[in-house]
Amino acid sequence: MIDVVGLHKSFNGQEVLKGVGFRVEKGEVFTVIGGSGQGKSVLLKHLLGLIKPDKGHVYVDGTDIAAVTGEELYKARDRFGYLFQGGALFDSMTIFDNVAFPLQEKTKMKAAEIKDRAEAELAKVGLSGMGHKFPAEVSGGMKKRAAFARVLVMNPEIVLFDEPTTGLDPVLVDSVHRLIVWGRENYGYTAVVVSHEIPEIFDISDRVGMLDGGVMLQVGTPGEIKGSDNPRVRRFVRGESEGAAQF
Amino acid sequence: MLSIFQRMGRAVLDALRGMGRMGTFFATSLYWTVKPPLKFGRVLRQISFIGSKSIPLIVLTGGFTGMILGLQVYYTLRKFGAEAYLGPAVALSLIRELGPVLSALMITGRAGSAIAAEIGIMRISEQVDALESMSLSPFRYLMTPNLIASLFSFPLLGAIFNVVGIYGGYIVGVRLLGLSSGTYFSGIQDFVEMGDVTDSLIKSACFGIIVFLVCCYQGYYTRHGAEGVSRATTTAVVMASTLILVWDYFLNSVMI
Numbered sequence: 001m002i003d004v005v006g007l008h009k010s011f012n013g014q015e016v017l018k019g020v021g022f023r024v025e026k027g028e029v030f031t032v033i034g035g036s037g038q039g040k041s042v043l044l045k046h047l048l049g050l051i052k053p054d055k056g057h058v059y060v061d062g063t064d065i066a067a068v069t070g071e072e073l074y075k076a077r078d079r080f081g082y083l084f085q086g087g088a089l090f091d092s093m094t095i096f097d098n099v100a101f102p103l104q105e106k107t108k109m110k111a112a113e114i115k116d117r118a119e120a121e122l123a124k125v126g127l128s129g130m131g132h133k134f135p136a137e138v139s140g141g142m143k144k145r146a147a148f149a150r151v152l153v154m155n156p157e158i159v160l161f162d163e164p165t166t167g168l169d170p171v172l173v174d175s176v177h178r179l180i181v182w183g184r185e186n187y188g189y190t191a192v193v194v195s196h197e198i199p200e201i202f203d204i205s206d207r208v209g210m211l212d213g214g215v216m217l218q219v220g221t222p223g224e225i226k227g228s229d230n231p232r233v234r235r236f237v238r239g240e241s242e243g244a245a246q247f
Numbered sequence: 248m249l250s251i252f253q254r255m256g257r258a259v260l261d262a263l264r265g266m267g268r269m270g271t272f273f274a275t276s277l278y279w280t281v282k283p284p285l286k287f288g289r290v291l292r293q294i295s296f297i298g299s300k301s302i303p304l305i306v307l308t309g310g311f312t313g314m315i316l317g318l319q320v321y322y323t324l325r326k327f328g329a330e331a332y333l334g335p336a337v338a339l340s341l342i343r344e345l346g347p348v349l350s351a352l353m354i355t356g357r358a359g360s361a362i363a364a365e366i367g368i369m370r371i372s373e374q375v376d377a378l379e380s381m382s383l384s385p386f387r388y389l390m391t392p393n394l395i396a397s398l399f400s401f402p403l404l405g406a407i408f409n410v411v412g413i414y415g416g417y418i419v420g421v422r423l424l425g426l427s428s429g430t431y432f433s434g435i436q437d438f439v440e441m442g443d444v445t446d447s448l449i450k451s452a453c454f455g456i457i458v459f460l461v462c463c464y465q466g467y468y469t470r471h472g473a474e475g476v477s478r479a480t481t482t483a484v485v486m487a488s489t490l491i492l493v494w495d496y497f498l499n500s501v502m503i
Protein backbone atom coordinates (compact mmCIF):
# COMPACT_ATOMS: atom_id res chain seq x y z
CA MET A 1 0.00 0.00 0.00
CA ILE A 2 2.82 2.40 0.91
CA ASP A 3 6.06 2.02 -0.98
CA VAL A 4 8.99 4.11 0.20
CA VAL A 5 11.87 4.12 -2.25
CA GLY A 6 15.35 5.55 -1.76
CA LEU A 7 14.35 8.45 0.50
CA HIS A 8 17.09 11.04 1.06
CA LYS A 9 16.78 14.12 3.22
CA SER A 10 19.31 16.54 4.68
CA PHE A 11 18.79 19.60 6.83
CA ASN A 12 21.48 22.26 6.50
CA GLY A 13 24.03 19.72 5.37
CA GLN A 14 23.11 17.17 8.06
CA GLU A 15 22.09 13.97 6.30
CA VAL A 16 19.15 12.50 8.19
CA LEU A 17 17.75 10.00 5.70
CA LYS A 18 20.23 8.30 3.38
CA GLY A 19 18.15 6.10 1.15
CA VAL A 20 15.34 4.71 3.28
CA GLY A 21 13.19 2.07 1.60
CA PHE A 22 10.44 -0.19 2.88
CA ARG A 23 6.94 -1.37 2.09
CA VAL A 24 3.81 -1.29 4.22
CA GLU A 25 1.11 -3.79 3.29
CA LYS A 26 -2.57 -3.01 3.44
CA GLY A 27 -4.11 -3.65 6.83
CA GLU A 28 -0.91 -4.26 8.78
CA VAL A 29 0.55 -2.48 11.78
CA PHE A 30 4.06 -1.48 10.76
CA THR A 31 6.27 -0.16 13.52
CA VAL A 32 9.38 1.96 13.08
CA ILE A 33 11.88 1.80 15.93
CA GLY A 34 15.23 3.51 16.24
CA GLY A 35 17.28 5.75 18.47
CA SER A 36 16.44 9.32 19.23
CA GLY A 37 17.28 11.72 16.44
CA GLN A 38 17.56 8.97 13.83
CA GLY A 39 14.87 10.63 11.74
CA LYS A 40 11.74 8.65 12.60
CA SER A 41 9.52 11.72 12.83
CA VAL A 42 11.09 13.10 9.69
CA LEU A 43 10.35 9.82 7.94
CA LEU A 44 6.73 9.82 9.11
CA LYS A 45 6.24 13.37 7.88
CA HIS A 46 7.51 12.33 4.47
CA LEU A 47 4.74 9.76 4.19
CA LEU A 48 2.20 12.57 4.38
CA GLY A 49 4.14 15.05 2.29
CA LEU A 50 4.59 17.43 5.24
CA ILE A 51 8.28 17.30 4.36
CA LYS A 52 9.51 16.83 0.81
CA PRO A 53 12.52 14.55 0.24
CA ASP A 54 15.67 15.67 -1.53
CA LYS A 55 15.54 12.43 -3.48
CA GLY A 56 13.31 9.38 -3.51
CA HIS A 57 9.64 8.49 -3.67
CA VAL A 58 6.72 7.71 -1.42
CA TYR A 59 4.15 5.78 -3.41
CA VAL A 60 0.72 5.38 -1.91
CA ASP A 61 -1.19 3.04 -4.19
CA GLY A 62 0.81 4.38 -7.12
CA THR A 63 0.57 8.12 -6.30
CA ASP A 64 3.96 9.62 -5.52
CA ILE A 65 3.32 11.81 -2.48
CA ALA A 66 6.78 13.29 -2.86
CA ALA A 67 6.04 14.53 -6.38
CA VAL A 68 2.48 15.87 -6.17
CA THR A 69 1.58 19.34 -4.86
CA GLY A 70 -1.46 21.51 -4.26
CA GLU A 71 -4.88 19.95 -4.66
CA GLU A 72 -3.46 16.59 -5.68
CA LEU A 73 -1.38 16.39 -2.53
CA TYR A 74 -4.38 17.38 -0.43
CA LYS A 75 -6.44 14.68 -2.10
CA ALA A 76 -3.80 12.07 -1.39
CA ARG A 77 -3.57 13.25 2.22
CA ASP A 78 -7.28 12.76 2.73
CA ARG A 79 -6.64 9.05 2.99
CA PHE A 80 -4.37 9.61 5.96
CA GLY A 81 -4.78 10.36 9.61
CA TYR A 82 -1.81 11.59 11.62
CA LEU A 83 -1.65 11.25 15.37
CA PHE A 84 0.92 13.80 16.47
CA GLN A 85 3.23 13.14 19.36
CA GLY A 86 1.69 15.82 21.57
CA GLY A 87 -1.77 15.34 20.12
CA ALA A 88 -1.64 18.73 18.36
CA LEU A 89 -5.19 19.53 19.44
CA PHE A 90 -6.24 23.07 18.61
CA ASP A 91 -6.03 24.71 22.00
CA SER A 92 -8.43 27.50 21.15
CA MET A 93 -11.20 24.91 20.75
CA THR A 94 -12.89 22.51 23.14
CA ILE A 95 -12.26 18.79 22.84
CA PHE A 96 -15.63 18.40 21.17
CA ASP A 97 -14.95 21.16 18.64
CA ASN A 98 -11.60 19.61 17.89
CA VAL A 99 -13.23 16.34 16.96
CA ALA A 100 -16.05 18.04 15.07
CA PHE A 101 -13.66 20.35 13.22
CA PRO A 102 -12.62 18.02 10.37
CA LEU A 103 -16.25 17.05 9.83
CA GLN A 104 -17.32 20.70 9.68
CA GLU A 105 -14.54 21.64 7.32
CA LYS A 106 -14.34 18.63 5.08
CA THR A 107 -17.82 17.15 4.83
CA LYS A 108 -21.26 18.48 4.01
CA MET A 109 -22.83 16.95 7.12
CA LYS A 110 -25.47 18.89 9.02
CA ALA A 111 -24.71 20.25 12.47
CA ALA A 112 -26.88 17.66 14.24
CA GLU A 113 -25.23 14.84 12.36
CA ILE A 114 -21.78 16.17 13.16
CA LYS A 115 -22.69 16.40 16.82
CA ASP A 116 -23.80 12.77 16.89
CA ARG A 117 -20.71 11.58 15.04
CA ALA A 118 -18.29 13.52 17.22
CA GLU A 119 -19.96 12.45 20.45
CA ALA A 120 -19.97 8.84 19.32
CA GLU A 121 -16.29 9.06 18.47
CA LEU A 122 -15.47 10.58 21.84
CA ALA A 123 -17.44 7.84 23.58
CA LYS A 124 -15.45 5.19 21.70
CA VAL A 125 -12.18 6.48 23.09
CA GLY A 126 -13.70 6.77 26.56
CA LEU A 127 -14.14 10.52 26.65
CA SER A 128 -17.92 10.91 26.68
CA GLY A 129 -18.97 13.88 28.75
CA MET A 130 -15.51 15.50 28.45
CA GLY A 131 -16.25 17.32 25.20
CA HIS A 132 -16.80 20.72 26.79
CA LYS A 133 -13.27 20.86 28.25
CA PHE A 134 -10.36 22.60 26.62
CA PRO A 135 -7.19 20.65 25.79
CA ALA A 136 -5.29 22.51 28.50
CA GLU A 137 -7.76 21.23 31.09
CA VAL A 138 -7.33 17.50 30.53
CA SER A 139 -4.50 15.06 31.20
CA GLY A 140 -1.92 13.96 28.66
CA GLY A 141 -3.59 10.60 28.19
CA MET A 142 -6.94 12.23 27.54
CA LYS A 143 -5.36 14.56 25.02
CA LYS A 144 -3.95 11.59 23.15
CA ARG A 145 -7.32 9.91 23.12
CA ALA A 146 -9.06 13.08 21.97
CA ALA A 147 -6.52 13.47 19.20
CA PHE A 148 -7.13 9.85 18.28
CA ALA A 149 -10.87 10.54 18.10
CA ARG A 150 -10.17 13.49 15.81
CA VAL A 151 -8.19 11.19 13.52
CA LEU A 152 -10.76 8.38 13.57
CA VAL A 153 -13.73 10.62 12.91
CA MET A 154 -12.63 10.97 9.27
CA ASN A 155 -12.31 7.20 8.81
CA PRO A 156 -8.78 7.28 7.41
CA GLU A 157 -7.40 4.36 5.43
CA ILE A 158 -3.93 4.85 6.82
CA VAL A 159 -3.08 6.16 10.29
CA LEU A 160 0.40 7.39 11.20
CA PHE A 161 1.25 7.37 14.89
CA ASP A 162 4.24 9.41 16.08
CA GLU A 163 5.24 8.05 19.46
CA PRO A 164 1.67 7.63 20.64
CA THR A 165 2.72 6.59 24.12
CA THR A 166 5.73 8.72 25.02
CA GLY A 167 5.29 10.32 28.41
CA LEU A 168 2.40 8.12 29.50
CA ASP A 169 2.35 5.81 32.49
CA PRO A 170 2.48 2.03 31.86
CA VAL A 171 -1.27 1.59 32.24
CA LEU A 172 -1.96 4.30 29.69
CA VAL A 173 0.67 2.88 27.36
CA ASP A 174 -1.20 -0.38 27.40
CA SER A 175 -4.52 1.36 26.82
CA VAL A 176 -3.17 3.31 23.85
CA HIS A 177 -1.75 0.11 22.36
CA ARG A 178 -5.12 -1.56 22.77
CA LEU A 179 -6.71 1.47 21.13
CA ILE A 180 -4.46 1.09 18.09
CA VAL A 181 -5.36 -2.57 17.70
CA TRP A 182 -9.02 -1.93 18.44
CA GLY A 183 -9.06 0.80 15.80
CA ARG A 184 -7.48 -1.45 13.24
CA GLU A 185 -10.17 -4.08 13.85
CA ASN A 186 -13.06 -1.64 13.84
CA TYR A 187 -11.95 0.85 11.21
CA GLY A 188 -9.79 -1.42 9.10
CA TYR A 189 -6.96 1.05 8.72
CA THR A 190 -3.33 0.42 7.96
CA ALA A 191 -1.08 1.74 10.70
CA VAL A 192 2.48 3.02 10.72
CA VAL A 193 3.68 3.50 14.29
CA VAL A 194 6.83 5.17 15.54
CA SER A 195 7.48 3.90 19.03
CA HIS A 196 10.04 3.61 21.78
CA GLU A 197 7.97 1.08 23.73
CA ILE A 198 10.19 -1.94 23.47
CA PRO A 199 9.22 -4.74 23.93
CA GLU A 200 5.51 -3.90 24.42
CA ILE A 201 5.11 -2.55 20.88
CA PHE A 202 6.14 -5.93 19.43
CA ASP A 203 2.89 -7.45 20.68
CA ILE A 204 0.74 -5.24 18.50
CA SER A 205 2.98 -4.99 15.40
CA ASP A 206 2.79 -7.21 12.35
CA ARG A 207 6.17 -6.04 11.15
CA VAL A 208 8.90 -3.87 12.57
CA GLY A 209 11.59 -1.82 10.84
CA MET A 210 14.62 -0.40 12.56
CA LEU A 211 15.77 2.99 11.31
CA ASP A 212 19.42 3.60 12.02
CA GLY A 213 22.13 5.69 10.41
CA GLY A 214 19.68 7.02 7.84
CA VAL A 215 18.62 3.64 6.46
CA MET A 216 16.23 0.84 7.35
CA LEU A 217 18.73 -1.44 9.00
CA GLN A 218 16.37 -4.37 9.22
CA VAL A 219 12.71 -5.03 8.52
CA GLY A 220 10.98 -8.14 9.80
CA THR A 221 8.38 -9.69 12.04
CA PRO A 222 8.68 -8.85 15.73
CA GLY A 223 10.17 -12.30 16.25
CA GLU A 224 12.83 -11.72 13.61
CA ILE A 225 13.76 -8.37 15.06
CA LYS A 226 13.97 -9.74 18.59
CA GLY A 227 16.19 -12.55 17.39
CA SER A 228 18.23 -10.40 15.01
CA ASP A 229 21.83 -11.25 14.19
CA ASN A 230 22.62 -7.61 13.54
CA PRO A 231 24.52 -6.37 16.58
CA ARG A 232 23.11 -2.84 16.37
CA VAL A 233 19.53 -4.09 16.20
CA ARG A 234 20.13 -6.56 18.99
CA ARG A 235 21.70 -3.96 21.23
CA PHE A 236 18.87 -1.50 20.61
CA VAL A 237 16.13 -4.06 21.23
CA ARG A 238 17.78 -5.19 24.45
CA GLY A 239 18.29 -1.60 25.51
CA GLU A 240 22.06 -1.81 25.93
CA SER A 241 24.05 1.33 25.42
CA GLU A 242 26.91 1.12 22.97
CA GLY A 243 29.74 1.46 25.40
CA ALA A 244 28.24 -0.74 28.09
CA ALA A 245 30.09 -3.73 29.37
CA GLN A 246 29.31 -6.83 27.32
CA PHE A 247 28.88 -10.20 28.98
CA MET B 248 37.79 29.81 11.03
CA LEU B 249 35.66 31.64 8.51
CA SER B 250 37.13 34.67 6.86
CA ILE B 251 35.25 37.91 7.24
CA PHE B 252 34.25 37.78 3.58
CA GLN B 253 32.76 34.33 3.96
CA ARG B 254 30.82 35.49 6.95
CA MET B 255 29.58 38.59 5.15
CA GLY B 256 28.63 36.52 2.14
CA ARG B 257 26.70 34.13 4.32
CA ALA B 258 24.88 36.98 6.05
CA VAL B 259 23.90 38.47 2.70
CA LEU B 260 22.73 35.10 1.42
CA ASP B 261 20.72 34.51 4.57
CA ALA B 262 19.09 37.90 4.26
CA LEU B 263 18.23 37.28 0.62
CA ARG B 264 16.85 33.87 1.45
CA GLY B 265 14.72 35.37 4.20
CA MET B 266 13.38 38.02 1.85
CA GLY B 267 12.58 35.44 -0.77
CA ARG B 268 10.79 33.30 1.76
CA MET B 269 8.83 36.27 3.01
CA GLY B 270 7.85 37.19 -0.54
CA THR B 271 6.64 33.66 -1.16
CA PHE B 272 4.79 33.75 2.13
CA PHE B 273 3.03 36.96 1.13
CA ALA B 274 2.16 35.66 -2.34
CA THR B 275 0.75 32.46 -0.84
CA SER B 276 -1.32 34.47 1.63
CA LEU B 277 -2.74 36.57 -1.19
CA TYR B 278 -3.53 33.45 -3.20
CA TRP B 279 -5.48 31.92 -0.34
CA THR B 280 -7.23 35.23 0.32
CA VAL B 281 -8.75 35.42 -3.13
CA LYS B 282 -9.42 31.68 -3.33
CA PRO B 283 -12.92 30.93 -2.01
CA PRO B 284 -14.36 29.90 0.33
CA LEU B 285 -13.50 32.58 2.84
CA LYS B 286 -13.57 31.56 6.51
CA PHE B 287 -15.90 34.36 7.45
CA GLY B 288 -16.20 33.48 11.12
CA ARG B 289 -12.45 33.55 11.53
CA VAL B 290 -12.17 36.87 9.72
CA LEU B 291 -14.73 38.34 12.11
CA ARG B 292 -12.90 36.89 15.08
CA GLN B 293 -9.65 38.51 13.97
CA ILE B 294 -11.34 41.83 13.19
CA SER B 295 -12.69 41.75 16.71
CA PHE B 296 -9.26 40.90 18.10
CA ILE B 297 -7.11 43.25 16.03
CA GLY B 298 -9.77 45.91 15.53
CA SER B 299 -12.48 46.35 18.12
CA LYS B 300 -10.41 45.26 21.08
CA SER B 301 -7.75 47.83 20.16
CA ILE B 302 -10.21 50.72 20.25
CA PRO B 303 -9.75 51.66 23.93
CA LEU B 304 -5.98 51.73 23.49
CA ILE B 305 -6.27 53.79 20.31
CA VAL B 306 -8.68 56.25 21.91
CA LEU B 307 -6.41 56.66 24.91
CA THR B 308 -3.17 57.11 22.97
CA GLY B 309 -4.86 59.18 20.25
CA GLY B 310 -6.38 61.50 22.84
CA PHE B 311 -3.14 62.09 24.64
CA THR B 312 -1.17 62.50 21.42
CA GLY B 313 -3.65 65.19 20.35
CA MET B 314 -3.39 66.92 23.69
CA ILE B 315 0.41 66.91 23.62
CA LEU B 316 0.33 68.22 20.07
CA GLY B 317 -2.09 70.92 21.19
CA LEU B 318 0.31 72.10 23.85
CA GLN B 319 3.51 71.86 21.84
CA VAL B 320 2.17 73.31 18.63
CA TYR B 321 0.45 76.13 20.50
CA TYR B 322 3.73 77.00 22.17
CA THR B 323 5.52 77.04 18.82
CA LEU B 324 2.84 78.91 16.94
CA ARG B 325 2.63 81.57 19.61
CA LYS B 326 6.22 82.53 18.81
CA PHE B 327 5.05 83.48 15.35
CA GLY B 328 1.80 84.92 16.59
CA ALA B 329 0.01 82.26 14.61
CA GLU B 330 -2.02 80.55 17.35
CA ALA B 331 -5.07 80.71 15.10
CA TYR B 332 -3.56 77.95 12.99
CA LEU B 333 -3.49 75.49 15.88
CA GLY B 334 -6.41 73.50 14.47
CA PRO B 335 -4.97 72.74 11.04
CA ALA B 336 -1.47 72.24 12.46
CA VAL B 337 -2.67 69.61 14.90
CA ALA B 338 -5.00 67.99 12.38
CA LEU B 339 -2.44 67.80 9.58
CA SER B 340 0.28 66.41 11.87
CA LEU B 341 -2.11 63.73 13.01
CA ILE B 342 -3.69 62.84 9.71
CA ARG B 343 -0.59 62.93 7.59
CA GLU B 344 1.86 61.36 9.98
CA LEU B 345 1.22 60.61 13.61
CA GLY B 346 -2.17 58.96 13.29
CA PRO B 347 -1.18 56.17 10.90
CA VAL B 348 2.27 55.64 12.41
CA LEU B 349 1.44 55.74 16.11
CA SER B 350 -1.74 53.72 15.76
CA ALA B 351 0.15 51.10 13.74
CA LEU B 352 2.87 50.95 16.38
CA MET B 353 0.29 50.58 19.14
CA ILE B 354 -1.56 47.80 17.31
CA THR B 355 1.74 46.05 16.64
CA GLY B 356 2.47 46.01 20.34
CA ARG B 357 -0.97 44.83 21.31
CA ALA B 358 -2.18 42.55 18.51
CA GLY B 359 0.88 41.88 16.33
CA SER B 360 2.84 40.34 19.17
CA ALA B 361 -0.15 38.20 20.14
CA ILE B 362 -0.61 37.00 16.57
CA ALA B 363 3.06 36.04 16.28
CA ALA B 364 2.92 34.22 19.61
CA GLU B 365 -0.33 32.43 18.83
CA ILE B 366 0.82 31.15 15.44
CA GLY B 367 4.25 30.37 16.89
CA ILE B 368 2.72 28.23 19.62
CA MET B 369 0.53 26.52 17.05
CA ARG B 370 3.65 25.81 15.03
CA ILE B 371 5.75 24.30 17.81
CA SER B 372 2.85 22.27 19.19
CA GLU B 373 2.34 20.93 15.65
CA GLN B 374 -1.15 22.42 15.31
CA VAL B 375 -0.08 23.96 12.01
CA ASP B 376 1.06 20.53 10.82
CA ALA B 377 -2.22 19.11 12.11
CA LEU B 378 -4.13 21.44 9.80
CA GLU B 379 -1.87 20.41 6.93
CA SER B 380 -2.35 16.75 7.77
CA MET B 381 -6.11 17.21 7.41
CA SER B 382 -5.50 18.74 3.97
CA LEU B 383 -6.58 22.11 5.31
CA SER B 384 -4.36 25.02 4.41
CA PRO B 385 -2.96 26.92 7.41
CA PHE B 386 -3.02 29.93 5.15
CA ARG B 387 -6.77 29.74 4.80
CA TYR B 388 -7.36 29.29 8.52
CA LEU B 389 -4.64 31.46 10.02
CA MET B 390 -3.11 33.89 7.53
CA THR B 391 -6.03 35.01 5.38
CA PRO B 392 -8.24 36.06 8.32
CA ASN B 393 -5.37 38.10 9.76
CA LEU B 394 -4.60 39.71 6.42
CA ILE B 395 -8.17 40.79 5.81
CA ALA B 396 -8.65 41.89 9.39
CA SER B 397 -5.48 44.00 9.28
CA LEU B 398 -6.44 45.54 5.99
CA PHE B 399 -9.75 46.71 7.46
CA SER B 400 -8.74 47.43 11.03
CA PHE B 401 -5.63 49.55 10.52
CA PRO B 402 -7.25 52.31 8.44
CA LEU B 403 -10.29 52.39 10.71
CA LEU B 404 -8.21 52.52 13.87
CA GLY B 405 -5.96 55.14 12.29
CA ALA B 406 -9.03 57.22 11.50
CA ILE B 407 -10.27 56.88 15.07
CA PHE B 408 -6.84 57.91 16.30
CA ASN B 409 -6.97 61.03 14.10
CA VAL B 410 -10.44 62.08 15.18
CA VAL B 411 -9.83 61.52 18.87
CA GLY B 412 -6.47 63.28 18.53
CA ILE B 413 -8.08 66.31 16.93
CA TYR B 414 -10.49 66.49 19.86
CA GLY B 415 -7.54 66.12 22.23
CA GLY B 416 -5.99 69.16 20.58
CA TYR B 417 -9.34 70.89 20.87
CA ILE B 418 -9.50 70.26 24.62
CA VAL B 419 -6.08 71.76 25.17
CA GLY B 420 -6.25 74.57 22.61
CA VAL B 421 -9.82 75.68 23.14
CA ARG B 422 -10.77 74.61 26.63
CA LEU B 423 -7.47 75.19 28.40
CA LEU B 424 -5.64 77.80 26.36
CA GLY B 425 -8.66 79.82 25.31
CA LEU B 426 -8.61 79.64 21.53
CA SER B 427 -12.06 80.01 20.01
CA SER B 428 -13.69 76.83 18.97
CA GLY B 429 -14.72 78.33 15.63
CA THR B 430 -11.13 79.21 14.76
CA TYR B 431 -9.96 75.73 15.64
CA PHE B 432 -12.45 73.84 13.50
CA SER B 433 -12.82 76.22 10.58
CA GLY B 434 -9.03 76.22 10.20
CA ILE B 435 -9.17 72.46 9.92
CA GLN B 436 -11.91 72.70 7.34
CA ASP B 437 -9.92 75.18 5.27
CA PHE B 438 -6.57 73.43 5.29
CA VAL B 439 -7.21 69.70 5.46
CA GLU B 440 -7.91 68.31 2.01
CA MET B 441 -9.47 65.05 1.02
CA GLY B 442 -6.08 63.97 -0.34
CA ASP B 443 -4.60 64.18 3.15
CA VAL B 444 -7.28 61.85 4.45
CA THR B 445 -6.91 59.28 1.67
CA ASP B 446 -3.12 59.36 2.06
CA SER B 447 -3.62 58.68 5.72
CA LEU B 448 -5.88 55.72 5.03
CA ILE B 449 -3.50 54.32 2.41
CA LYS B 450 -0.62 54.61 4.83
CA SER B 451 -2.56 52.79 7.51
CA ALA B 452 -3.49 50.02 5.11
CA CYS B 453 0.17 49.61 4.10
CA PHE B 454 1.18 49.38 7.75
CA GLY B 455 -1.55 46.81 8.26
CA ILE B 456 -0.05 44.65 5.54
CA ILE B 457 3.44 45.05 7.00
CA VAL B 458 2.31 44.09 10.49
CA PHE B 459 0.34 41.12 9.19
CA LEU B 460 3.22 39.96 7.04
CA VAL B 461 5.94 40.26 9.65
CA CYS B 462 3.97 38.88 12.59
CA CYS B 463 2.37 35.95 10.78
CA TYR B 464 5.64 35.13 9.04
CA GLN B 465 7.59 35.12 12.27
CA GLY B 466 4.97 32.94 13.91
CA TYR B 467 4.75 30.57 10.96
CA TYR B 468 8.50 29.98 10.87
CA THR B 469 8.95 29.61 14.61
CA ARG B 470 11.43 26.90 15.63
CA HIS B 471 12.93 25.47 18.79
CA GLY B 472 10.21 25.37 21.40
CA ALA B 473 9.17 28.00 23.90
CA GLU B 474 12.33 30.02 23.47
CA GLY B 475 11.64 30.12 19.75
CA VAL B 476 8.19 31.56 20.40
CA SER B 477 9.56 34.32 22.59
CA ARG B 478 12.21 35.08 19.99
CA ALA B 479 9.64 35.09 17.20
CA THR B 480 7.41 37.47 19.15
CA THR B 481 10.21 39.89 19.95
CA THR B 482 11.56 39.79 16.41
CA ALA B 483 8.08 40.33 15.02
CA VAL B 484 7.46 43.45 17.11
CA VAL B 485 10.90 44.95 16.53
CA MET B 486 10.89 44.17 12.82
CA ALA B 487 7.33 45.37 12.26
CA SER B 488 7.93 48.62 14.16
CA THR B 489 11.14 49.30 12.26
CA LEU B 490 9.57 48.48 8.92
CA ILE B 491 6.64 50.77 9.70
CA LEU B 492 9.02 53.70 10.11
CA VAL B 493 11.13 52.76 7.09
CA TRP B 494 8.06 52.38 4.91
CA ASP B 495 6.67 55.57 6.32
CA TYR B 496 9.66 57.41 4.91
CA PHE B 497 9.22 55.84 1.47
CA LEU B 498 5.50 56.47 1.42
CA ASN B 499 6.07 60.07 2.45
CA SER B 500 8.59 60.64 -0.28
CA VAL B 501 6.15 59.23 -2.80
CA MET B 502 3.09 61.02 -1.47
CA ILE B 503 4.42 64.49 -0.81
Ligand SMILES: Nc1ncnc2c1ncn2[C@@H]1O[C@H](COP(=O)(O)OP(=O)(O)OP(=O)(O)O)[C@@H](O)[C@H]1O
Pocket residue numbers: 011012016034035036037038039040041042043
Ligand atom coordinates in the same frame (compact mmCIF):
# COMPACT_ATOMS: atom_id res chain seq x y z
N1 LIG C 1 12.79 20.98 10.33
C1 LIG C 1 14.03 20.58 10.64
N2 LIG C 1 15.08 21.39 10.41
C2 LIG C 1 16.33 21.00 10.68
N3 LIG C 1 16.65 19.82 11.21
C3 LIG C 1 15.67 18.96 11.48
C4 LIG C 1 14.30 19.30 11.22
N4 LIG C 1 13.53 18.25 11.58
C5 LIG C 1 14.37 17.32 12.06
N5 LIG C 1 15.65 17.72 12.01
C6 LIG C 1 16.82 16.95 12.42
O1 LIG C 1 16.66 15.66 11.93
C7 LIG C 1 17.11 14.70 12.87
C8 LIG C 1 16.04 13.64 13.08
O2 LIG C 1 14.93 14.23 13.74
P1 LIG C 1 13.64 13.40 14.13
O3 LIG C 1 12.74 14.33 14.83
O4 LIG C 1 13.10 12.73 12.93
O5 LIG C 1 14.21 12.32 15.13
P2 LIG C 1 13.43 11.12 15.78
O6 LIG C 1 14.03 9.87 15.25
O7 LIG C 1 11.97 11.31 15.59
O8 LIG C 1 13.85 11.29 17.28
P3 LIG C 1 12.94 11.15 18.59
O9 LIG C 1 12.85 9.71 18.84
O10 LIG C 1 13.76 11.84 19.62
O11 LIG C 1 11.64 11.80 18.32
C9 LIG C 1 17.47 15.45 14.12
O12 LIG C 1 18.86 15.49 14.21
C10 LIG C 1 16.91 16.83 13.91
O13 LIG C 1 17.79 17.78 14.43
Ligand SMILES: [Mg+2]
Pocket residue numbers: 040041042163
Ligand atom coordinates in the same frame (compact mmCIF):
# COMPACT_ATOMS: atom_id res chain seq x y z
MG1 LIG D 1 10.33 12.00 16.84
